[in-house]
Amino acid sequence: MLIYVHVPFCRTRCRYCAFFSSPLGRGVDPAASPAVTAYADTLFLELAHWGDRLGGSEVESVFFGGGTPSLLPPRLVGLILERIGKYFHLAPRAEITLEANPESLRGGHRAAQYLTAGVNRLSLGVQSMDETMLRVLGRSHKAADSLHSVFLAREAGFANISVDLMWGLPGQSVRQWLQTLKDVLRMNPEHVSAYGLTLEPGTELEREVEEGRLRLPEERDQNIMFMEGAALLEQNGYLHYEVSNFARMGFQCRHNTGYWEGEDYLGLGPSATSTIAGRRWTNPAGQNAWDTRVRQRTLGSEVEELTLRTRALELMMLRLRTARGLRMQAYRELTGRDFLRDHKRMVQALHENGLIRIRNGYLRLTRSGMLVSNAILSNLFARADEVLRQGVPSGKTSAALAGEEKTLPQAQAGEGPEVVGVRWPRADTV
Numbered sequence: 001m002l003i004y005v006h007v008p009f010c011r012t013r014c015r016y017c018a019f020f021s022s023p024l025g026r027g028v029d030p031a032a033s034p035a036v037t038a039y040a041d042t043l044f045l046e047l048a049h050w051g052d053r054l055g056g057s058e059v060e061s062v063f064f065g066g067g068t069p070s071l072l073p074p075r076l077v078g079l080i081l082e083r084i085g086k087y088f089h090l091a092p093r094a095e096i097t098l099e100a101n102p103e104s105l106r107g108g109h110r111a112a113q114y115l116t117a118g119v120n121r122l123s124l125g126v127q128s129m130d131e132t133m134l135r136v137l138g139r140s141h142k143a144a145d146s147l148h149s150v151f152l153a154r155e156a157g158f159a160n161i162s163v164d165l166m167w168g169l170p171g172q173s174v175r176q177w178l179q180t181l182k183d184v185l186r187m188n189p190e191h192v193s194a195y196g197l198t199l200e201p202g203t204e205l206e207r208e209v210e211e212g213r214l215r216l217p218e219e220r221d222q223n224i225m226f227m228e229g230a231a232l233l234e235q236n237g238y239l240h241y242e243v244s245n246f247a248r249m250g251f252q253c254r255h256n257t258g259y260w261e262g263e264d265y266l267g268l269g270p271s272a273t274s275t276i277a278g279r280r281w282t283n284p285a286g287q288n289a290w291d292t293r294v295r296q297r298t299l300g301s302e303v304e305e306l307t308l309r310t311r312a313l314e315l316m317m318l319r320l321r322t323a324r325g326l327r328m329q330a331y332r333e334l335t336g337r338d339f340l341r342d343h344k345r346m347v348q349a350l351h352e353n354g355l356i357r358i359r360n361g362y363l364r365l366t367r368s369g370m371l372v373s374n375a376i377l378s379n380l381f382a383r384a385d386e387v388l389r390q391g392v393p394s395g396k397t398s399a400a401l402a403g404e405e406k407t408l409p410q411a412q413a414g415e416g417p418e419v420v421g422v423r424w425p426r427a428d429t430v
């Protein structure tokens with residue numbers, strides 16, 4: 001099992017961000033903040049609640065995400081990990097990741113204290129090494145803070161550092177993006193996540209682009225950013241193991257890989273989602289509403305039972321984003337259906353255009369396919385959803401189908417919407 005801990009605080013709000021978080025304010029000491037104390041109290045109650053119900057489960061990964069988890073005092077992070085260890089079986093070599101903003105590691109021995117607390121992987125929100133881009137994004141750090149934070153983390157003894165980056169930013173040129181990557185390569189992180197910017201509705205950045213005060217790079221430039229960026233990282237020894245993720249051999253993020261492989265995960269904290277044994281629920285987003293739910297012991301009361309169709313669609317969508325791809329036998333075991341037969345025309349067109357490869361029972365996107373993965377996956381999703389609504393071939397009902405959608409008739413292979421338009425749409429985003 002994986003555990004995700006959502007930390008809902010940030011110093012200030014970045015201009016592109018739509019995540020749930022509360023601004024703590026610039027001068028506020030998190031160790032003395034009543035909001036952080038209240039959060040910790042509720043989190044411990046939530047952990048005890050799930051400890052009673054799921055206690056003893058083996059936990060292979062804990063991920064502190066947010067928000068800005070590096071605002072939490074290291075001592076508190078240590079206490080949370082201690083409680084997790086008390087209620088669950090924390091695997092001896094579990095991956096313990098903490099997302100950190102570069103400026104929050106400044107001064108003192110914070111990185112070393114997180115390491116002592118039990119964190120063994122830092123995920124640094126670098127985003128860009130270009131000061132203009134950092135200002136456009138509304139980040140509160142400078143490029144020098146990023147460089148310094150990696151230095152401090154290494155000095156503290158961290159042997160697993162990930163750097164988060166964004167490309168396709170307003171006003172960004174291909175040259176600027178590749179320069180950011182070269183600067184990051186000099187820091188030698190074990191892992192790089194490179195996300196294309198998504199303009200989230202309601203954010204300052206979205207408004208400024210809408211009003212024409214900022215301009216996104218041309219589509220052609222965004223495509224070059226993705227293709228050349230990925231090539232540069234690969235030339236420097238990073239495996240492109242998921243659309244937006246690159247790692248040195250053996251340093252793929254185990255937590256995210258667990259999500260993509262359909263492992264159970266327990267989400268703690270406001271707005272966190274959990275999926276355990278085919279059931280999914282999401283905590284309320286507000287800290288007060290979450291606190292009430294925890295104290296009333298009504299966590300997980302609004303549960304979505306994952307149907308076969310949902311599980312099959314998720315399997316397809318998540319696996320196809322990875323370099324390994326979709327094991328078609330896994331699709332068959334879950335649905336009793338033949339993936340290639342169900343998606344014959346679409347698969348043929350994608351193959352002819354060099355967007356997918358099929359090998360050893362796996363179907364995967366090529367680099368060009370990854371560039372347009374959103375378009376490919378939304379078309380496949382629509383087709384698969386339609387097919388799975390119709391059901392499974394008679395006599396091929398899999399064990400996974402027991403009790404679910406057994407009576408649906410067989411679908412016709414080769415039907416469905418036209419294949420994805422094979423052109424260069426807007427570069428992929430996450």
Ligand code: SF4
Pocket residue numbers: 009010011012013014017018019021066067068101125
């Ligand atoms: S630090 Fe992260 S979570 Fe907080 S506002 Fe910025 S992008 Fe959003």
